[in-house]
Amino acid sequence: MPLPSLYHSDDGFRPWRVTHAAACGAALGVLAALFKTLAPLGIVGGLSGRPGGLVGIATVAGAFALLCAGAAMLRNFLARRLVWHEGR
DSSP states (O other), X not given: OOOOOSOOOTTOOOOOOHHHHHHXXXXXXXXXXXXXXXXXXXXXXXXXXXXXXXXXXHHHHHHHHHHHHHHHHHHHHHIIIIISOTTO
């Protein structure tokens, strides 16, 4: 027996937007990289003394964006096969 939900959407099931998931992943990646790079208790020189800091932040943001986009694509694929019963 499914659990009752207080929220009911009349739109039905919709696929996740992969670009939105990638943008959110990139934002989370930037925040995580800044947190790691600037070390909350040791913010002394910012990024000025770290030549590879911006490249590292961009790399982490790209990795998080790919991870979140891949998760959205996997969710959409599984939802089409299992929930929406498309492709049968």
